[in-house]
Structure formats: structure tokens, C-alpha cells
Amino acid sequence: MTEIKRLSTADSDYQARIADLLAWESVSDDRVQQTVAEIIREVRARGDAALIDYTSRFDRWTPASAADLELPKARLEAAWGKIPAAQRAALEKAAERIRAYAEHQKTSGWSYREPDGTLLGQQVTPLDRAGLYVPGGKAAYPSSVLMNAIPAKVAGVAELIMVVPTPDGELNELVLAAAHVSGVDRAFAIGGAQAVAALAYGTESIPGVDKVVGPGNIYVATAKRAVFGQVGIDMVAGPSEILVVCDGGTDPDWIAMDLFSQAEHDEDAQSILVSWDAGFLDRVAASIDKLLPTMERQEIISAALRARGALIQARDLDDAIDVANFIAPEHLELSVEDPEAIVGRIRHAGAIFMGRYTAEALGDYCAGPNHVLPTSRTARFSSPLGVYDFQKRSSLIMASRAGSAELSKTASVLARGEGLTAHARSAEYRGEGAE
Amino acid sequence: MTEIKRLSTADSDYQARIADLLAWESVSDDRVQQTVAEIIREVRARGDAALIDYTSRFDRWTPASAADLELPKARLEAAWGKIPAAQRAALEKAAERIRAYAEHQKTSGWSYREPDGTLLGQQVTPLDRAGLYVPGGKAAYPSSVLMNAIPAKVAGVAELIMVVPTPDGELNELVLAAAHVSGVDRAFAIGGAQAVAALAYGTESIPGVDKVVGPGNIYVATAKRAVFGQVGIDMVAGPSEILVVCDGGTDPDWIAMDLFSQAEHDEDAQSILVSWDAGFLDRVAASIDKLLPTMERQEIISAALRARGALIQARDLDDAIDVANFIAPEHLELSVEDPEAIVGRIRHAGAIFMGRYTAEALGDYCAGPNHVLPTSRTARFSSPLGVYDFQKRSSLIMASRAGSAELSKTASVLARGEGLTAHARSAEYRGEGAE
Numbered sequence: 001m002t003e004i005k006r007l008s009t010a011d012s013d014y015q016a017r018i019a020d021l022l023a024w025e026s027v028s029d030d031r032v033q034q035t036v037a038e039i040i041r042e043v044r045a046r047g048d049a050a051l052i053d054y055t056s057r058f059d060r061w062t063p064a065s066a067a068d069l070e071l072p073k074a075r076l077e078a079a080w081g082k083i084p085a086a087q088r089a090a091l092e093k094a095a096e097r098i099r100a101y102a103e104h105q106k107t108s109g110w111s112y113r114e115p116d117g118t119l120l121g122q123q124v125t126p127l128d129r130a131g132l133y134v135p136g137g138k139a140a141y142p143s144s145v146l147m148n149a150i151p152a153k154v155a156g157v158a159e160l161i162m163v164v165p166t167p168d169g170e171l172n173e174l175v176l177a178a179a180h181v182s183g184v185d186r187a188f189a190i191g192g193a194q195a196v197a198a199l200a201y202g203t204e205s206i207p208g209v210d211k212v213v214g215p216g217n218i219y220v221a222t223a224k225r226a227v228f229g230q231v232g233i234d235m236v237a238g239p240s241e242i243l244v245v246c247d248g249g250t251d252p253d254w255i256a257m258d259l260f261s262q263a264e265h266d267e268d269a270q271s272i273l274v275s276w277d278a279g280f281l282d283r284v285a286a287s288i289d290k291l292l293p294t295m296e297r298q299e300i301i302s303a304a305l306r307a308r309g310a311l312i313q314a315r316d317l318d319d320a321i322d323v324a325n326f327i328a329p330e331h332l333e334l335s336v337e338d339p340e341a342i343v344g345r346i347r348h349a350g351a352i353f354m355g356r357y358t359a360e361a362l363g364d365y366c367a368g369p370n371h372v373l374p375t376s377r378t379a380r381f382s383s384p385l386g387v388y389d390f391q392k393r394s395s396l397i398m399a400s401r402a403g404s405a406e407l408s409k410t411a412s413v414l415a416r417g418e419g420l421t422a423h424a425r426s427a428e429y430r431g432e433g434a435e
Numbered sequence: 436m437t438e439i440k441r442l443s444t445a446d447s448d449y450q451a452r453i454a455d456l457l458a459w460e461s462v463s464d465d466r467v468q469q470t471v472a473e474i475i476r477e478v479r480a481r482g483d484a485a486l487i488d489y490t491s492r493f494d495r496w497t498p499a500s501a502a503d504l505e506l507p508k509a510r511l512e513a514a515w516g517k518i519p520a521a522q523r524a525a526l527e528k529a530a531e532r533i534r535a536y537a538e539h540q541k542t543s544g545w546s547y548r549e550p551d552g553t554l555l556g557q558q559v560t561p562l563d564r565a566g567l568y569v570p571g572g573k574a575a576y577p578s579s580v581l582m583n584a585i586p587a588k589v590a591g592v593a594e595l596i597m598v599v600p601t602p603d604g605e606l607n608e609l610v611l612a613a614a615h616v617s618g619v620d621r622a623f624a625i626g627g628a629q630a631v632a633a634l635a636y637g638t639e640s641i642p643g644v645d646k647v648v649g650p651g652n653i654y655v656a657t658a659k660r661a662v663f664g665q666v667g668i669d670m671v672a673g674p675s676e677i678l679v680v681c682d683g684g685t686d687p688d689w690i691a692m693d694l695f696s697q698a699e700h701d702e703d704a705q706s707i708l709v710s711w712d713a714g715f716l717d718r719v720a721a722s723i724d725k726l727l728p729t730m731e732r733q734e735i736i737s738a739a740l741r742a743r744g745a746l747i748q749a750r751d752l753d754d755a756i757d758v759a760n761f762i763a764p765e766h767l768e769l770s771v772e773d774p775e776a777i778v779g780r781i782r783h784a785g786a787i788f789m790g791r792y793t794a795e796a797l798g799d800y801c802a803g804p805n806h807v808l809p810t811s812r813t814a815r816f817s818s819p820l821g822v823y824d825f826q827k828r829s830s831l832i833m834a835s836r837a838g839s840a841e842l843s844k845t846a847s848v849l850a851r852g853e854g855l856t857a858h859a860r861s862a863e864y865r866g867e868g869a870e
Contacts (some may be wrong), residue, residue, distance in 0.1 A: 004642075029677070057634035062686050081544070086848050086849060087849070087852055088678070089845075089848075090844075090845045090848035090849050090852075091849070093845045094845055094849060100539065101523040101555055102546065104545060104557070105557070107542075110539060110628075112437075112539065116803075120536055120802065120803050120804065122539070122540070122804075123778065123779075123781070123787070125782050127815065127816055128782065128783075128815065141853050142849070142852065142853070143849055143853065155664060164795050168534065174852055174853075210815040210816040211816045229671070229811070231816065232815075232816035232817060233812070236664070251864070253864065254861070254864045254865070257857060257860050257861040257864055258861050260860075260861070261855070261857040261858045261860075261861040263857070264855055264856075264857040264858070265855075295856065295857060296856045296857065297855075301857065332829075337488065339833060343558065343831065344558075346558070346829065347563065347827045348560070348561050348563075348827075348829075350830070351829060351830035351831075351832065351834075352558070352827065352829050352830065352832070353832050354554070354831065354832065354833035355833050355834065357834045357835065357836050357838075357839035357865050358832050358833055358834040358839065358865075359839070359843070359846075359861045359862050359864070359865050360861070361846050361850060361858040361859070361861045361862040362832065362834060362839065362842045362846050362862055362865075363830070363832050364846070364850070365797070365845060365846040365849045365850060365858075365862075366562070366842055366846055366849065367553075367555065367832045367834065367842060368555050368832070369555065369557075369831075369832055371829030373830075374827075376664070378664070378667070379827065379829070380562065380563065380645040380667075380827075381562055381645040381646045381666065381667035381827060382667060382827055383827045383828040383829075384828060386828070387471060388823075391818060392783075392809075392814065392815075392816060392817055392818045393656065393818040393821070394767075394781065394783075394785065394786060394787050394814070394819075395785070395786035395787065395798070395804035395805065395808075395819050396778065396785045396786075396789065396804075396817075397786065397787070397788050397789065397793050397797065397798050397802045397803070397804055398774060398775070398786050398788075398789035398790050398793055399790065399792045399793040399797060399802065400792065401792050403792075404792035404793065404797065405512070407797045407801055408794070408797065408799060409525075409804060410525045410528045410529055410801040411796050411797050411800040411801050413521050413525035413792075414522070414525050414526070414529060414577065414578055414800045414801065415525075415796060415799070415800060417522055417525075417577065417609055418576050418577065418578065418609075419730045419731075420696070420699055420700075420732075421699075421730065421732065422692060422695035422696040422698070422699040422730060422732065422736065422798070423696045423699070423796040423799060423800075425691070425692050425696075426692040426693050426696040426794045426795070426796045427794050427796040427797055427800075429686070429688065429689045429692055429794070430689070430792050430793075430794050430797075
């Protein structure tokens with residue numbers, strides 16, 4: 001029997017136990033910090049030469065020259081031709097749906113005029129260049145290429161640069177094919193903190209970008225934090241999580257498999273089920289025991305469920321919703337009869353999967369919304385990756401003569417209240433000039 | 436004569452000189468880092484008791500109990516009644532305009548249904564609680580209270596908590612009055628890294644929030660970086676900057692004063708003018724020499740102009756626009772005859788002040804758009820503070836039975852391609868269930 005914790009919101013120590021269950025602090029120790037700081041210094045100082053050295057050291061192949069680091073567009077296209085037709089069709093279908101959803105997220109500028117002719121507004125522009133980090137080796141996920149690249153291209157980013165390490169020189173055809181179908185503009189076979197540094201500062205061969213997105217190991221995450229400010233970054237993600245809220249009416253095998261689908265990512269992944277039907281919690285526990293031995297990734301799933309999984313008994317629906325809002329999960333399944341009746345009461349969640357037929361896995365690949373989502377309760381203040389992450393805004397102010405004269409009076413009073421007389425006089429000039 | 440650098444885009448070393456001029460790296464040294472880390476540890480461990488100790492040590496007054504740390508709403512209202520009527524009217528006018536502009540930034544959710552009944556969408560919700568840091572002492576700016584607080588309230592943040600240090604127990608009536616008119620819900624007389632830690636983790640008396648915004652010194656900035664992840668933060672700002680693009684037709688005294696208005700903030704502030712009219716650059720230089728001796732903050736202005744100011748000669752309008760896009764300035768004045776004809780070519784800027792009558796100072800106080808803007812070239816990838824910083828999004832997916840059956844095929848192919856069979860089986864269950 002897999003030991004998965006059982007909690008009840010009625011327990012006197014529930015608050016302490018749930019806090020304990022959710023506790024997660026990513027630690028990048030001093031050694032990692034120092035290694036990353038040195039790699040960044042080297043790449044800034046020596047450019048391509050440093051990239052060649054690190055690739056040789058960490059990825060165990062030695063580029064003859066910096067030109068060898070680039071994966072030409074023809075190579076991405078070749079990968080597209082090489083993968084099985086079923087995978088090509090699936091990637092195409094997924095890309096199309098992700099693109100269609102992303103189109104709804106595009107925002108455009110606006111402005112309004114006041115009676116005196118003053119114009120106020122907001123101009124929206126895409127980033128010039130974005131960089132997409134894609135992990136190599138075992139954790140190379142083509143779906144992640146689609147999810148990071150497509151919103152950038154929909155936003156209008158002129159140049160999207162992908163970096164992907166190729167340990168021992170090995171290329172992942174599915175990843176290259178995904179890059180092809182996503183519209184990646186240039187790709188380079190580099191990885192680790194050195195790739196992040198190259199994207200942030202540029203080298204002779206790698207163009208510097210304005211923002212770096214995409215998942216990576218602790219070195220990549222630490223490097224992203226370090227270059228933040230020089231460039232933008234997306235969130236540094238914690239382990240993946242799912243919270244299933246179920247009324248007891250969904251097949252317990254389905255729910256068990258949904259919990260597994262999160263737990264199979266890694267031992268730190270978190271799978272939680274909350275229901276007010278105690279019998280249902282028992283049935284899901286039985287399904288877990290029955291199905292676990294049939295899973296390819298049984299050991300990882302079992303370790304994750306033991307360490308960070310839970311079945312939570314709530315008092316009722318309202319109580320379950322409170323649990324969901326407290327956890328603010330990355331993925332939330334509302335596996336209930338009428339999800340539309342309650343979705344408006346969910347205040348914090350990365351993505352909400354509504355109804356018994358919406359397996360979270362559909363969202364991971366092809367439903368349309370992004371699978372890059374806020375983890376570790378950060379849905380309290382952050383959003384899924386989206387087109388808006390590749391657009392930015394500029395405020396617009398155009399004061400008419402009359403408007404300027406009027407505004408300058410208010411500005412002058414407040415500026416003098418703050419002791420900033422150059423501000424006041426700069427405003428007053430326009431007031432006088434308009435009279 | 437004030438020595439302000441003269442550059443020309445035609446100079447062979449222009450790229451190196453402009454890069455040198457813009458170079459800015461905020462350094463929080465190891466000592467600051469360690470002090471902040473210890474303060475955060477103490478506040479997490481000892482809560483209110485630590486806040487009382489630090490207030491006593493750093494602000495030189497000793498609260499009798501934690502209750503003394505709160506500034507009751509009645510105290511904010513009293514400040515509102517106490518300030519001169521002209522300031523009250525100016526704050527009210529500014530607040531009203533900032534609110535009206537912010538209302539345009541509110542976004543709401545959307546959804547669409549596909550032919551098979553599958554629903555996709557995005558739900559938009561406000562943060563539950565936000566924390567606003569307001570510096571005390573000399574740099575206490577009431578305008579900054581309005582600019583940070585009003586977008587949060589417009590977004591629908593249920594509880595907005597302000598913290599403001601009161602060195603030697605001294606309260607700034609204008610700041611409290613601004614908090615009153617902005618709708619701040621609770622205020623506490625605490626500051627420094629300890630206030631940021633209290634907002635991030637909560638204490639017995641200070642409610643933990645979901646995001647911390649607002650300016651502060653190096654300790655505050657370092658603390659914000661440290662708690663990022665536990666809570667959201669706004670950008671950590673660098674020195675303030677202005678770039679004026681002028682066609683030579685604006686009164687040179689006005690432009691000189693606009694440059695001063697930025698330079699008077701502090702010695703690191705950056706004021707740059709670019710024009711293709713060499714004679715105009717000379718006339719502004721003459722205005723600078725003429726007006727500087729009349730300025731209250733002459734020494735700061737002079738130091739800032741010497742260290743980081745510049746007059747740049749461009750070849751023509753197109754060249755000047757290239758300069759602006761490279762600098763990606765926090766504040767951009769387009770002091771030209773027809774700004775609307777060129778604003779669409781500005782790709783990167785925090786706020787754009789269009790036309791001869793739009794002094795940047797109007798935007799600092801009362802035009803409506805936010806004065807919290809991306810500095811140090813970060814306008815390449817980030818935006819003014821706005822309502823969107825206090826809202827977040829959740830993706831919505833509700834697959835119909837038919838939709839689920841269809842999507843599960845694609846998800847299954849891609850999941851198996853990634854070796855994630857629990858994902859595949861979770862999707863497949865729904866496909867089978869629908870048949």
C-alpha cells in the first residue's frame with residue numbers, strides 16, 4: 001500500500017499540517033551561486049570562446065568553431081521531416097490550438113481625449129528579441145517548446161532564439177521539430193548557465209535578447225535570477241502540483257491517474273485530492289493501490305505521493321473551495337457536476353480544469369492554454385505564461401495648451417510640497433507659456 | 436559652466452560612449468545582503484518583537500507595544516483635515532485623474548466555445564492583499580503613495596497595507612493625507628528591510644500580503660529581492676532618467692528645466708537631450724548655465740548633469756528615434772511639432788510625453804498615467820506599474836465529452852513521445868469514457 005497522507009480540515013492541527021505539506025523553498029547553495037557567477041563572468045569576458053570551453057566541459061563535445069554552435073533552420077526542418085507522421089500531426093494540432101488561444105491574449109493600445117484636447121493612452125509593443133531555454137537530455141519536452149515559443153511569436157517578437165544543450169552531441173529530433181513548427185528564428189546547441197549568460201549579454205555569435213524564458217535545472221534557474229534586470233525572466237518554477245476537487249462522482253481510477261500524472265514528473269511533485277465524500281477518498285486510495293503497480297514510472301510516483309501527496313477530507317463544497325484558494329495550486333481540477341457554478345469562487349489557481357472530462361494532461365499538451373504556470377502558491381500573485389509576457393506598455397501623455405496650463409497648477413503645488421522646485425518650475429513654464 | 440557631455444552619433448566611438456554613459460549596475464554588497472538576511476530571519480522567528488526592536492534601533496523611537504505600530508485610519512483622516520486646502524485640492528485632483536486612467540487598464544476575463552462544446556478562457560482576479568512601502572524622512576513623496584495605491588484599489592485588491600518608517604517618531608502629514616485619499620486600508624509605522632519581511636511573512640500584528648510594491652533604499656530593495664517568490668514584487672528601480680528628443684522648436688529654457696527636473700532627484704539621475712539641431716544644443720547648454728544658479732537643488736543637479744547627463748547630436752529625426760529606442764528611457768519627451776506622427780516608431784519607453792506643452796513633471800504628479808516606470812533600459816521588456824500588476828489570470832479549460840475524446844488522442848501521442856505514460860493514460864481514460 002502506498003502511504004499517502006490523509007488530512008481532514010476538521011483536524012485541530014489541520015493548518016499546521018497543510019502548511020507543512022505545502023512548504024517548499026528552493027535552495028541554490030553557495031557553491032551553485034559561485035559557479036554560476038563565475039560562468040556569467042567568463043561568458044561576458046570571453047564570449048564565444050567561453051561557450052566553446054563550457055560546451056566541451058559540460059556537454060562533452062567540442063565545437064570546432066563558434067559557427068558549430070548554431071543549429072541551422074534547415075536542421076530544424078529536417079527534424080520535422082524525420083519524425084513519425086503521428087507525432088508531426090500531434091505537434092501541428094497542438095501548435096494550432098496553442099496559437100488560437102494565444103491570439104485571444106493579444107492586447108493592443110488605447111487612448112482617450114479629454115474635453116480640453118489632452119490625450120492619454122497606452123501604447124503596446126512586442127519585445128524585440130526573446131530567448132527560450134530548452135533543457136536537453138532526459139527532460140527534453142517538445143511540448144515546452146510549443147508553450148514558450150508560440151506566445152512570443154503571437155506577441156510579435158521579431159526574433160526568437162532557442163538554446164538547447166546537446167549532451168554528448170545528441171540532438172532530440174522531437175524538440176527540433178517542435179522548434180520548427182513554433183516558428184523559432186534561430187537555435188543554438190548550448191545549455192546551462194553559460195547559455196543564459198550568452199542570451200542575457202550576447203556574444204560574437206549569440207544575439208543578446210530582452211527576456212529569457214523556459215525551464216531548466218538549478219544552474220539555469222540560478223543564472224536566470226542572476227541576470228534578471230539585465231534582461232527580463234519568467235518565473236523561476238518550483239515542483240509541479242495538482243489539486244483535484246471532486247464531488248465523488250468521477251471514476252476513482254481517473255482521479256488516481258490524474259494524481260499519478262503529476263507525481264510522475266519527479267519525487268518533489270505534489271498531488272492532492274480534496275473531497276467532502278469520505279468514501280470517495282477511500283475508493284481513490286484503492287485505485288491508487290490497484291493502478292500503481294501498472295505504471296512505468298511507479299517508483300517516482302510512489303516516492304512523490306509518499307513525500308508530498310495527500311487526500312484531504314473537507315466538510316463540504318465551500319470548505320473544499322477554501323482549501324483550493326489557500327493552496328492556490330498550479331493545476332486545479334474541478335471534477336464536479338457543475339463546475340461553471342463554482343469557478344467564479346476560485347480566487348487563485350494557475351489553470352482550472354473544469355468537469356469530469358477535462359484531464360489536466362489535456363492542458364499539458366494541446367487544449368490551448370499555456371502549461372507554464374505559477375507554482376508553490378505564487379498563483380496568489382502571478383499568471384500563466386502568455387502573450388502579455390512578450391508585450392510591454394508605454395504610457396502616452398499629450399497635454400493640450402489648455403490642459404497643460406490646468407495640470408501645471410496641480411503639479412506645481414505637489415512638487416513644491418515635496419521640495420522639488422525644478423519639477424514645479426518645469427510645469428509652471430508650460431502654464432505661463434499657455435497664457 | 437556646467438560640464439555636460441557632448442556626444443554625436445557620427446562620432447566613431449559613439450557606441451562605446453553611449454554604452455558607458457548608460458552603464459549602471461546596482462550593487463548591494465555582501466554586508467547589506469547579510470544584514471538584510473538576518474533581519475528577515477529575525478522577523479520570521481520573532482514577529483512583532485523583532486519589529487519593535489528594529490524600530491527602536493533604526494528609527495530611534497520605542498513602541499510601547501505592537502499596537503503602537505499601527506497608524507489608525509482616524510489618524511490618516513486627521514492628516515487630511517490638517518494639510519493646507521491647496522494641497523488637499525491638488526491631491527484630490529491628482530487622485531481623481533490617476534483613478535480615471537487606471538480604470539482604462541482594468542482587464543476582465545473572456546472565454547470562447549469551440550464547435551464541439553469545449554470551453555476555453557481566462558479568468559481575471561485581483562490579489563487578495565498588497566503591501567505598499569513608502570519611504571520616510573526626506574524622500575517621503577505623497578505622489579508615490581497615490582501612484583502605488585490607486586491602481587491596487589482599482590484592480591479590486593481587498594486589503595492594501597501601507598508601511599512607512601517614522602524616523603524619530605516623526606510623521607509626514609502629506610504622506611498620511613495621500614494614503615487617506617488613495618483608499619489605503621491599514622497603515623503601519625515601520626520601515627526598512629524589517630517592514631518588507633513583515634509584509635512578506637506576516638507577524639502577529641502585520642498581515643502577510645501577496646505582493647510588495649513601492650520604492651525604498653538599498654536595504655528595502657535588497658529585502659524585496661530576497662522575499663521575491665514568497666510574495667510578488669514590482670521592479671527594483673534604478674536611478675530616474677529622462678530623454679528629451681527635440682526638433683529645436685521648443686524654448687530652450689523649458690528643455691533645460693525638464694533636464695533639471697530629473698537631475699534634481701539625486702546625483703545618479705540621468706538627463707539626456709538629443710536633437711539634430713546643433714544650434715539648439717548650444718542654446719540649451721546656455722540655458723543650463725543661466726538657470727542652474729537659480730535652482731534650490733543646484734548642487735545635486737550639477738553633480739548629476741556632470742556625471743550622467745549628455746547633449747547628443749543626431750543626424751536627423753530617424754537617427755534620434757534610433758537613439759531613443761536604444762536608450763529605452765524611463766521618461767521620453769517628444770518635444771517636436773508633430774509627435775503623433777512619430778510615436779508609433781518608439782518601441783521602448785516607460786512613458787512618452789508628447790508635444791512641447793507636456794512637461795515630464797505633469798506625469799510625475801497628476802496627468803493620470805503612473806510615475807512608477809521601468810528604468811535602466813528595462814523598458815525593453817517591462818511596463819509602467821498598473822492595474823495589471825494587481826490582477827492575475829487563471830486559464831479555463833472545460834472539455835466536452837466529444838472535445839475530450841478528440842484532444843486525448845493528441846495528448847496521448849505527445850505524452851508517450853515524452854515518456855510520460857501516466858499523462859497519456861489519464862487523457863486516454865477520458866477518450867475511452869466518451870466512446
